[in-house]
Structures are given as structure tokens and as C-alpha cells.
Amino acid sequence: QQQVKQSPQSLIVQKGGISIINCAYENTAFDYFPWYQQFPGKGPALLIAIRPDVSEKKEGRFTISFNKSAKQFSLHIMDSQPGDSATYFCAAPDRGSTLGRLYFGRGTQLTVWP
Amino acid sequence: DAGVIQSPRHEVTEMGQEVTLRCKPISGHNSLFWYRQTMMRGLELLIYFNNNVPIDDSGMPEDRFSAKMPNASFSTLKIQPSEPRDSAVYFCASSFSQGALNQPQHFGDGTRLSIL
Numbered sequence: 001q002q003q004v005k006q007s008p009q010s011l012i013v014q015k016g017g018i019s020i021i022n023c024a025y026e027n028t029a030f031d032y033f034p035w036y037q038q039f040p041g042k043g044p045a046l047l048i049a050i051r052p053d054v055s056e057k058k059e060g061r062f063t064i065s066f067n068k069s070a071k072q073f074s075l076h077i078m079d080s081q082p083g084d085s086a087t088y089f090c091a092a093p094d095r096g097s098t099l100g101r102l103y104f105g106r107g108t109q110l111t112v113w114p
Numbered sequence: 115d116a117g118v119i120q121s122p123r124h125e126v127t128e129m130g131q132e133v134t135l136r137c138k139p140i141s142g143h144n145s146l147f148w149y150r151q152t153m154m155r156g157l158e159l160l161i162y163f164n165n166n167v168p169i170d171d172s173g174m175p176e177d178r179f180s181a182k183m184p185n186a187s188f189s190t191l192k193i194q195p196s197e198p199r200d201s202a203v204y205f206c207a208s209s210f211s212q213g214a215l216n217q218p219q220h221f222g223d224g225t226r227l228s229i230l
Contacts, residue, residue, distance in 0.1 A: 045220075045221065089157065099211045100219060101169075107157070
């Protein structure tokens, strides 16, 4: 059972454009939604996270939008740069456990052309 | 601050050999996770520990896979015997879990395993 569904699988954006990655979740008990960024040869690293008591969180050029009723959340990268080219994963925790387990989406490979 | 440390970074071995992957979590973290990443299946959770105790090993693909955490600063993932389909990047991650407040996982840089 896939707990978190992520789209698109790949995304190509021109420099300066907006990159949008979407995730949908099934379990309404999820209460924390992080996004991870992974560069080639490296492990995923936490980029930004949101809790469902807010609808949006912004950190620099990165924004998470959260729609609790639709059970969806998305990552927006404004003014995309070639250095943003990476694989992005959304994730959600297992609220049934407080031990930190995360369910990851399948990932989106973002390419930003200069 | 030292992050999660994995070794070796690369491993190439022949089918049938035993493979041992190692992980040192971030000091003070009490949860440790082993993942496998492939193009076909993405990032899969194999097993995770809390306070050195295995909590869920349902992601371990077969009995050929085993994991241990003898103390808070060390864990191993062993494959015996190894098969070509085990070729993947294996990640270890750790986090601090307390109560209902979820904390982010911190990943190592992985071990790229190739089974010939």
C-alpha cells in the first residue's frame, strides 16, 4: 500500500521558472510533512517541512502548500536555478508510531536548464 | 557536527559472497533506519531500530538480509549470500524520537553495492 503518491516523476524547468511537485497521502493521521532533496552521490537531506496546523510555509525560494481537505501538499520552487537540479522526495510520518518512521514518495527528478 | 557515517562508500563483490554494511548514527539519536534505493523501487525502508531494538523488519526482502544494532553508536546490515539483484544504494538514517513530536531523519551518503 502506497502511503504517499508523488508527481511528476520528472520535471524540466528553465532557469527563473517555477517548479511544482505534488504529493497526495492516504492516511489522515499524518501530522508532519517534510520534503527531502537529494543530489547525485549523496543521501537525501531535509529541505523544508510543514505541520498541518498551517496551510503554507516559506523558506527563501521554497514554499510548501498544504491542503488538508484534499489530502495533498506541494513544493514550489520559485526562481528555479541550475543548482536546484536534484531529486526531491515528499514524506509523511507514521502517526501510529512516535519512533520517527517516514513514508517516502517515489521522488521527482528536477532538471533546471540555464 | 559529524553526520551519519556509512562504510564502505562503494562495494563490489561476486555473487554468493557475504556483504556487511556499516553505519554510525548521529550521537544522541535513538532511532536508526536502513533504506535501499533503486531506480525501479525508489527508496524502500528495510528495517528500523529504536533504542537499539528492532521495531519493524517487514521491509527486509529475504532471510538473506539481517541487521543488528549492538549499541547506540553502531549498526550493521548484512547480506549473505549476496545476489546480483541486491545491487543498489543502501542508506542509513538516524533521528531523535521523543513523544509525539516527529523529528527529521538525517541520512548518510550511502553505500553503493554492486554484486557481479
